[in-house]
Amino acid sequence: RYLIETDPRFVNYDNFISSDFLLDKLGVDPEWTQTRLGDGFYEQRLVLDQITQLTGRRYLGNYADGVAQYRALLESGVAAAGQLQLSMGVGLTAAQAAALTQDIVWMVEQDYQGQKVLVPVVYLASNSLQLRGNGALIAGGNVELNASNSMSNQGVIAGADVSITAGNLLNQGRISGTGTVALEARNDLLNQGQIQGRDVGLAAGNNLVSEAAKAINGAGIMSGISASNTLQLFAGNDMTLTGTRVQAGGSAALIAGNNLSLTPSALRNDNGLLRGGDAMSVVTGKDLVVSAGNDLQLHGVSINAGGSAALQAGNNLSLTPTTGLDGKVATRTNISTGDSLQLTAGNDLTIRQAEVKAGGDLIAAAGNNLNVESVLNDSETNSYNSRNGKTRVTTTTTTQSIDQQALTAGGNLILS
Numbered sequence: 001r002y003l004i005e006t007d008p009r010f011v012n013y014d015n016f017i018s019s020d021f022l023l024d025k026l027g028v029d030p031e032w033t034q035t036r037l038g039d040g041f042y043e044q045r046l047v048l049d050q051i052t053q054l055t056g057r058r059y060l061g062n063y064a065d066g067v068a069q070y071r072a073l074l075e076s077g078v079a080a081a082g083q084l085q086l087s088m089g090v091g092l093t094a095a096q097a098a099a100l101t102q103d104i105v106w107m108v109e110q111d112y113q114g115q116k117v118l119v120p121v122v123y124l125a126s127n128s129l130q131l132r133g134n135g136a137l138i139a140g141g142n143v144e145l146n147a148s149n150s151m152s153n154q155g156v157i158a159g160a161d162v163s164i165t166a167g168n169l170l171n172q173g174r175i176s177g178t179g180t181v182a183l184e185a186r187n188d189l190l191n192q193g194q195i196q197g198r199d200v201g202l203a204a205g206n207n208l209v210s211e212a213a214k215a216i217n218g219a220g221i222m223s224g225i226s227a228s229n230t231l232q233l234f235a236g237n238d239m240t241l242t243g244t245r246v247q248a249g250g251s252a253a254l255i256a257g258n259n260l261s262l263t264p265s266a267l268r269n270d271n272g273l274l275r276g277g278d279a280m281s282v283v284t285g286k287d288l289v290v291s292a293g294n295d296l297q298l299h300g301v302s303i304n305a306g307g308s309a310a311l312q313a314g315n316n317l318s319l320t321p322t323t324g325l326d327g328k329v330a331t332r333t334n335i336s337t338g339d340s341l342q343l344t345a346g347n348d349l350t351i352r353q354a355e356v357k358a359g360g361d362l363i364a365a366a367g368n369n370l371n372v373e374s375v376l377n378d379s380e381t382n383s384y385n386s387r388n389g390k391t392r393v394t395t396t397t398t399t400q401s402i403d404q405q406a407l408t409a410g411g412n413l414i415l416s
Helices: 020-025 040-055 066-084 094-098
Strands: 002-004 036-038 104-112 115-123 143-146 150-153 156-159 162-166 168-171 174-177 180-185 189-191 194-197 199-204 208-211 223-227 231-235 239-242 244-248 252-256 260-263 280-284 288-292 296-299 301-305 309-313 317-320 329-331 333-337 341-345 349-352 354-358 362-366 370-373 375-387 390-403 406-409 413-415
Touching: 020 066, 020 104, 036 040, 036 104, 040 066, 040 115, 066 104, 094 143, 143 156, 150 162, 156 162, 162 168, 162 174, 168 180, 174 180, 180 189, 180 194, 189 199, 194 199, 199 208, 199 223, 208 223, 208 231, 208 244, 223 231, 231 244, 239 244, 239 252, 244 252, 252 260, 252 280, 260 280, 260 288, 280 288, 288 296, 288 301, 296 301, 296 309, 296 333, 309 317, 309 333, 317 333, 317 341, 317 354, 341 349, 341 354, 349 354, 349 362, 362 370, 362 406, 406 413
Parallel strands: 002 036, 036 115, 143 162, 150 168, 156 174, 162 180, 168 189, 174 194, 180 199, 189 208, 194 223, 199 231, 208 239, 223 244, 231 252, 239 260, 244 280, 252 288, 260 296, 280 301, 288 309, 296 317, 301 333, 309 341, 317 349, 333 354, 341 362, 349 370, 354 406, 362 413
Antiparallel strands: 104 115, 375 390
16 A cells, blocks of 8 residues: 555654545545555655755745645546546646646656555646746656746756647756757747757747846856757847857757847946956757748857858858957957858848868858858057157057958858
8 A cells, every 4th residue: 555654653643634534535445456655654755855846935925834735636636527528547748737726736656666656746837837936856766847928047947858848938047958958938038058868859839039038246157058969049139149059969050030139148246347247158969950031140150060060141141259358359259060051141141251171061151131241350559769868659550450351161162
C-alpha cells in the first residue's frame, strides 16, 4: 500500500489526511489501487515542499495549516478529474494544466528506486504561476507551465523537456532542459538570463528581446541562449538581441517578421558615460539562417557558422562597426562560415568596415544599392615646447587613415 510509512510512535495520524481521501471520492478502493510512495504524513511533506519550490511560500492563498491546505487541493483534484477527464496515475497535459481554474493535487505514477508508485503532484492554476524572486522550480522529469497572462522567472526552471507558454514571458534566471526547451509568448518575450537545452525554440507573437541585464554595481550580466543541437528563434514583429551569446551545436534560424537587430550592449557608469559592454555573438556548428521581413542590422557582431549561412533582409541589410567615444572603430562586424555565405537585401546592402570570410562561395546581392565602404579615422599628434617652466603646444599634426574592409571567399566572390 505505502512504500514509505512513518513510525506511528512519532506521528498522530488523526492530524493528517492522505490521498485515500481523493481515491475514496473518485470511487477507487485504496486497498486495490497501485502502491503509493508514502503515507499521509509523507505525502503532506511532499506537497509542502512542492509548493515552496513553486511559489516561495509554504501555503497557498490564505491557508495557514498544512492539513487544511492538502484537503482543499485534493478536493479541487476531485472536481478537476470530472471537468477535465483526468486519468489516475497520468500527469496533466499542457491543455489540461492550462484549463485549471483552481490549484490541485493529482496522483501521478513515477519511478522510485526501480518501483512504480503513485506520488502527489501539485498543479497550479495559471493565476498562481508567478515564480518567487529568489527561488527555483526544479523538476527531474518534464516541466509544463501555462499562464493565461504574464509569467516571470527569476530563479531556476530545470527538467528533461521544458515547455512554457504565456501571454508575456520574462526570464531573468535560468531555464534549462536535457531535451527540448520550448518557450512561447503570445505577445512579448524578454530574456535577461540563460536558456539552455538540446533543441531550443523561442517564439514571440510580437517582439522577442534578449539583452544583458544590469547588475546593482552597473556591471553587465551577459544573457545566453544555447542549444547542443538545433536552435530556432522567431518573432512575429521585431527581434532585438543585445549583449547575448547565441550558440547551437547544430543548425540555427533567427527569423523576424519585421526588423532584426544584433548589437553589443552599451553600459554606462553612474555619471552616464559609456564604459564598454558585452559582446554579441552567434556561433553554430552547422548552418545558420538570419532573416528579417524588413531591416536586418548587424552592429559590432561576431558570427561564426560551421556550415553555410544566409543573411536575408526584405528591405535593408547593414553590417557596421561600433565606435568609441573618440569616434574611431571599436568593434567590427565579423562573419565567418565553413561553407557558403549569402548576403541578400531587397533594397540596400551596406558592408561598412566588416570582416567577411566564407569557406565556399560568397554572394552579396542587393535589389537597389550595394555599398562596400571603408572608415576614415582621424588622429592628432601634438608637439610641445617648454620655456620658463611653462609648456605649450607649438604644432598639431592631423593624420588620416583608412580602415579597410575584407571580403574573402574560398570559392567564388559575387557582388551584384
